[in-house]
Amino acid sequence: MSRRVNIIRAVLIVLAALLIVAGILNGGLRDVLYKAKNICTECIGLG
Amino acid sequence: MARISDWWRAHRPSTRRLAQLYAALLYNAHIKGFIQGEIYTGNVKAVCVPGLNCYSCPGAVAACPLGALQNALAASGHRAGWYVLGMLALFGVVLGRTVCGWLCPFGLIQELLHKLPGPKLKKGRWSRALSWVKYAVLAVFVVAVPLWNGLLKGLPLPGFCKYICPAGTLEGAVALLLHPKNADLKSALGIVFARKAILLILVMAACAFIYRAFCRFLCPLGAIYGLFNRVSLIGVRVDEGRCNGCGACVRHCPMDVKRVSDHECIQCGQCAGVCARDAISLRCGGAKLNDKKRGRLFAAIAVVLLAAALVAFNLPGREAAPQAVSDAPTGHEVGEQLPDFTVSLIGGGSFTLSEHRGQVVFINLWATYCGPCVKELPAFVELREKHPEVEVLAVHSSLVTDDVEAYLADRGWDIDFAVDGADDAAFKAVGGSALLPQTIVVNPRGEVVYNQTGSVTLDRLEALFGEANQ
Numbered sequence: 001m002s003r004r005v006n007i008i009r010a011v012l013i014v015l016a017a018l019l020i021v022a023g024i025l026n027g028g029l030r031d032v033l034y035k036a037k038n039i040c041t042e043c044i045g046l047g
Numbered sequence: 048m049a050r051i052s053d054w055w056r057a058h059r060p061s062t063r064r065l066a067q068l069y070a071a072l073l074y075n076a077h078i079k080g081f082i083q084g085e086i087y088t089g090n091v092k093a094v095c096v097p098g099l100n101c102y103s104c105p106g107a108v109a110a111c112p113l114g115a116l117q118n119a120l121a122a123s124g125h126r127a128g129w130y131v132l133g134m135l136a137l138f139g140v141v142l143g144r145t146v147c148g149w150l151c152p153f154g155l156i157q158e159l160l161h162k163l164p165g166p167k168l169k170k171g172r173w174s175r176a177l178s179w180v181k182y183a184v185l186a187v188f189v190v191a192v193p194l195w196n197g198l199l200k201g202l203p204l205p206g207f208c209k210y211i212c213p214a215g216t217l218e219g220a221v222a223l224l225l226h227p228k229n230a231d232l233k234s235a236l237g238i239v240f241a242r243k244a245i246l247l248i249l250v251m252a253a254c255a256f257i258y259r260a261f262c263r264f265l266c267p268l269g270a271i272y273g274l275f276n277r278v279s280l281i282g283v284r285v286d287e288g289r290c291n292g293c294g295a296c297v298r299h300c301p302m303d304v305k306r307v308s309d310h311e312c313i314q315c316g317q318c319a320g321v322c323a324r325d326a327i328s329l330r331c332g333g334a335k336l337n338d339k340k341r342g343r344l345f346a347a348i349a350v351v352l353l354a355a356a357l358v359a360f361n362l363p364g365r366e367a368a369p370q371a372v373s374d375a376p377t378g379h380e381v382g383e384q385l386p387d388f389t390v391s392l393i394g395g396g397s398f399t400l401s402e403h404r405g406q407v408v409f410i411n412l413w414a415t416y417c418g419p420c421v422k423e424l425p426a427f428v429e430l431r432e433k434h435p436e437v438e439v440l441a442v443h444s445s446l447v448t449d450d451v452e453a454y455l456a457d458r459g460w461d462i463d464f465a466v467d468g469a470d471d472a473a474f475k476a477v478g479g480s481a482l483l484p485q486t487i488v489v490n491p492r493g494e495v496v497y498n499q500t501g502s503v504t505l506d507r508l509e510a511l512f513g514e515a516n517q
Binding site (some may be wrong): 028 | 084088090091092095098101102103109110114115118119122126128129130131132133134136137139140141169175203205208209210212215217220223224232235236239240244275277278279280290388414416417418419420422444446447448481482483500501502
């Protein structure tokens, strides 16, 4: 069980890192930044 | 002196409580935002924090992972949200629901509310059944609503943020509304805010009687992290060799767990205190997290990091003064003369405000990723069709995520569109903020008659046209 959990953890960490890098390369990081800087009022319930 | 030290010994915050307070302060280190009534717009907002912390909070220095996920799903038609999925997976596999128990400001608020005197509802089959509702909230409001509206209607709509999130209502909407500078936001309040405010009050009232009512029954972020609980690197673990199966841990736990560290466990470690066999501990991998020396070193690093954040995020900024056309009082408040500005138009040509003296000018600040912005633009187009003598200019934020020209070509809207320059000259000239949409109406004398954040309808635009022409 412990060995299996360690393998799952390692795979998930590598996968997460790859997704983050892919997201930075495809502009996803910039999307998060812009949508956090310019907030649509209805999106926070001001409407 | 002895009384003070006795009081302190009886009331000193636990390590977990200190961690919660620390996280709340670190996520919201932009303290001057509360004083100035403005949100932080620095580049650190590209980073997601692990807990539920609305990025519209004036103090927030980073992005909310749940808001970012919904926006990524809404935009998945033209860009996959790998970055957000990667961040959620990373937080999940490293921390699991340790985020909920140790690093979530809204979790802290709920626990403090539960300390209010009054009857407390014990968990049971009813609460265990209700704990599944958060998965439905995740599936419908976090996933389905943004995907449906984004892919099929071209309308960015973060369903959970807009309709449910009490953290956003409290930390974002209420915090902004409380500042006198944002008084004009009150005119934008409608049914959406009313529903969310009622939900916030119900959630907070429920938390006084039910431990962490929102976490247990509604929080989709907890639902996501719970999926990682059994494999997370950091978490509460049971030493099966010592455990005698007495079940005291599960009975004592205020959450709806069936066993320690299942998907309902927020890894708070309270069960460790009731285990007679000392079989439960908070661990990182195989190592117990109770080394005092390492703990003190970690705490010292954390304090330095927090101090650095509080300094860095509260340094005074420099604002460029708007360019004035004449000696008349200039500004963007109602009654003032709007400063002149020029923007290049999409499709060629340029717009200079002073060249439209003698006309009523409607200026709309928008973005393709702002659902209500996109929804109201047809009203401006219709206004222009009805009143060709009016000038309408829609200025997209300089923060562009799509090809705005291609976006507009698909829609055939016949008004002037521009994208603000990197210096945000147009946004600054009209007093644009980070809140969208925003509409500014200028009369033929160049004076501002309306300048407010929030959606407008065609009827409202017609009324403003009438006011501007008086």
